[in-house]
Every structure is written in C-alpha cells, then in structure tokens.
Amino acid sequence: MKILVLGGGGFIGSHLVERLKQEGHWVRAVDLKYPRYAETPADDFVIGDLRDPALVRSVIDTRFDEVYQFAADMGGAGFVFTGENDAAIMHNSGAINLNVLDACWRRNIKRIFYSSSACIYPQENQTDPDNPVCSEDSAYPAHPDSDYGWEKLFSERLYLAYGRNHGMDVRIARYHNIFGEKGSWHDGREKAPAAICRKVAMAADGDAIDIWGDGRQTRSFLHVSECLEGTIRLMRSDFIGPVNVGSQEMVSINQLVDVVAAIAGKTVRKNHIPGPLGVRGRNSDNRLIAEKLGWAPSQPLRAGLEVTYGWIERQVRANARDL
Numbered sequence: 025m026k027i028l029v030l031g032g033g034g035f036i037g038s039h040l041v042e043r044l045k046q047e048g049h050w051v052r053a054v055d056l057k058y059p060r061y062a063e064t065p066a067d068d069f070v071i072g073d074l075r076d077p078a079l080v081r082s083v084i085d086t087r088f089d090e091v092y093q094f095a096a097d098m099g100g101a102g103f104v105f106t107g108e109n110d111a112a113i114m115h116n117s118g119a120i121n122l123n124v125l126d127a128c129w130r131r132n133i134k135r136i137f138y139s140s141s142a143c144i145y146p147q148e149n150q151t152d153p154d155n156p157v158c159s160e161d162s163a164y165p166a167h168p169d170s171d172y173g174w175e176k177l178f179s180e181r182l183y184l185a186y187g188r189n190h191g192m193d194v195r196i197a198r199y200h201n202i203f204g205e206k207g208s209w210h211d212g213r214e215k216a217p218a219a220i221c222r223k224v225a226m227a228a229d230g231d232a233i234d235i236w237g238d239g240r241q242t243r244s245f246l247h248v249s250e251c252l253e254g255t256i257r258l259m260r261s262d263f264i265g266p267v268n269v270g271s272q273e274m275v276s277i278n279q280l281v282d283v284v285a286a287i288a289g290k291t292v293r294k295n296h297i298p299g300p301l302g303v304r305g306r307n308s309d310n311r312l313i314a315e316k317l318g319w320a321p322s323q324p325l326r327a328g329l330e331v332t333y334g335w336i337e338r339q340v341r342a343n344a345r346d347l
C-alpha cells in the first residue's frame with residue numbers, strides 16, 4: 025500500500041512509520057521535524073507545516089490507501105494542564121485537522137485515521153481515583169478538563185462529519201497515555217512514565233524524587249507497540265469508532281514510581297510537590313474494542329516499562345553532562 029503518516033516525526037508517528045516499513049509498504053511522512061532519536065525509514069519525509077493549506081494539498085498529491093493523522097501540538101501535564109498553551113493547542117491542532125480533512129476529501133482519499141484522546145471524557149466522571157468512568161458512550165454531555173480535550177472532541181466530530189457527508193472511511197481511536205522508548209523524556213513535553221523513569225535513572229539509591237501531587241491520582245499506560253497494534257487493527261476493520269485504545273491496568277502514580285524503582289533496583293523516596301495534575305482518576309474501558317475488534321493489550325505494564333526504562337537510562341547516561 026501507499027501510506028501517509030502525518031506527524032511521522034513524532035513519538036507514535038515515527039514508531040508507526042517503522043512498523044509500516046517492516047510490513048513492506050511505501051510510506052511518506054510529514055512533520056515539522058525529523059524523528060529525534062532514530063533515522064526515519066520513510067521512503068519520503070517532507071519537512072513542512074500542516075497548518076499551511078497549500079503545504080497540505082501538496083503532500084496529499086497522490087492516491088494514498090491509508091492516511092494516519094498524528095500531528096498535533098501535544099505534551100504531558102506540564103504542557104497541557106497549565107493553561108499557558110491553550111490558544112496554541114486549539115489553533116494549531118484545529119488548523120491541521122481542518123486542512124488535512126479537506127485536502128483528503130478533495131483528493132478522494134477514502135481511509136483516514138485520527139488520533140483522539142482520553143482527555144475528551146467529562147471531568148465529573150473522573151473524580152474518584154478508584155472508579156473512573158471512561159466508556160465511549162460517556163463522552164456526552166461533554167465536559168473535558170482541558171482545551172486540549174475540547175479540540176480533540178471538536179476534531180472527532182469533524183472527522184465523523186466528513187465521513188457522513190463525503191463518504192470517507194474515518195477511523196477514530198481515543199488513546200490513553202501511550203508511552204515507550206524514543207519519546208520525549210526531558211524537553212518539558214514528557215509524560216509521567218518518561219518523567220519518572222528519568223528521575224529514577226538520575227537518582228542515587230535512597231534519594232528522594234519529586235512527584236506532582238499526592239501521587240494517589242490513577243491512570244493506565246499503554247506501551248507504544250500495543251498502541252500500534254490496536255491502531256492498525258482499527259484502521260483495517262469496518263468499525264469507525266471512536267474507541268478507546270488503552271490499558272485497563274490502572275495504577276496510582278505512587279505505584280508507577282514503585283514499579284520503575286523496582287526495575288531500576290533502587291530504593292527511592294517520594295517528595296510530593298504541587299504541580300499540574302489533570303483529573304483524579306482515569307482508566308481505559310476496553311469492552312467496546314474487545315467486542316468490535318477482539319483486541320486487548322497483550323503485555324502487562326511492567327513489560328513496557330522495562331524496555332522504556334532501559335532506553336531512558338541510556339539517554340540519561342549519554343547526556344549526563346547536560347542534565
């Protein structure tokens with residue numbers, strides 16, 4: 025197949041390009057930047073700004089069998105939940121999705137995947153850390169806790185509208201905290217698993233590391249390899265979604281620290297400090313994807329964390345003088 029990966033220089037996009045090349049497809053990737061941590065195997069890599077409609081029309085210049093849309097202004101809690109980046113997030117990601125869908129429609133591209141987020145779920149349903157509600161049908165009445173989540177919800181609706189009105193095969197996944205090697209780990213956009221791996225890797229045995237909040241907030245985390253499997257299965261199925269792509273293995277942030285410390289073979293104390301937190305509890309609800317695609321993650325959280333910790337520990341060692 026001929027496949028286009030928008031945001032192919034980012035974390036999930038660059039992993040997908042590698043996977044699609046292993047499957048033998050011809051792949052074009054587009055991003056503001058090349059992947060930071062590995063050479064891209066893409067057949068064609070276009071450096072360009074997808075907020076520019078002319079650029080978008082120029083890269084969707086041919087009949088692609090599949091288009092994956094990952095490009096977004098994106099980061100962890102320190103980027104999304106401070107409020108300081110809301111205008112940029114909504115403008116930039118909104119413009120990308122408007123441009124991409126319109127160009128795909130005009131070029132008669134049929135099948136397009138959109139990466140939405142668990143951040144679309146109403147904040148009221150995620151106040152109890154032990155019982156968060158994140159079933160797909162709980163999205164409305166809508167009340168995401170961030171403008172990042174509102175943009176994702178708007179764009180879900182945009183993709184669904186193009187599907188209905190223009191006969192396009194859209195597929196929408198709501199990702200829940202994807203983590204893994206070759207992702208942000210110290211640039212201010214890193215998420216909890218990478219930040220904790222970095223802090224543990226930098227700590228001496230017995231040291232304390234800073235944790236935002238009381239650490240009792242809960243989340244689930246999905247390794248990027250599992251995310252790609254769920255994504256490709258959804259793309260090549262008849263199911264439109266939106267559907268959760270995540271793990272149901274919910275842990276508190278304190279438990280996440282304990283798992284990483286155990287992998288590192290260190291004792292680390294937790295120093296709880298104020299910081300941007302997001303909702304109190306969140307977990308993927310995988311009933312719908314199990315029913316429609318027969319898919320569930322194949323590995324426990326610890327397996328993905330072992331690989332990720334090893335990679336981040338190597339980054340920490342290689343960059344020790346600059347940290």
Ligand code: NAD
Pocket residue numbers: 030031032033034035036037054055056057072073074075093094095096097098099116120139140141142198199200201202203
């Ligand atoms: P990422 O930030 O690593 O990748 C996004 C890529 O988009 C970056 O490489 C960035 O340079 C590119 N980009 C941003 N603006 C652009 C522009 N104007 N023109 C061209 N490229 C541009 O993020 P990721 O973790 O790989 O996430 C991929 C997608 O999945 C995003 O849409 C994100 O919102 C969504 N998502 C991710 C997670 C997660 O846990 N990683 C969770 C939910 C949803």
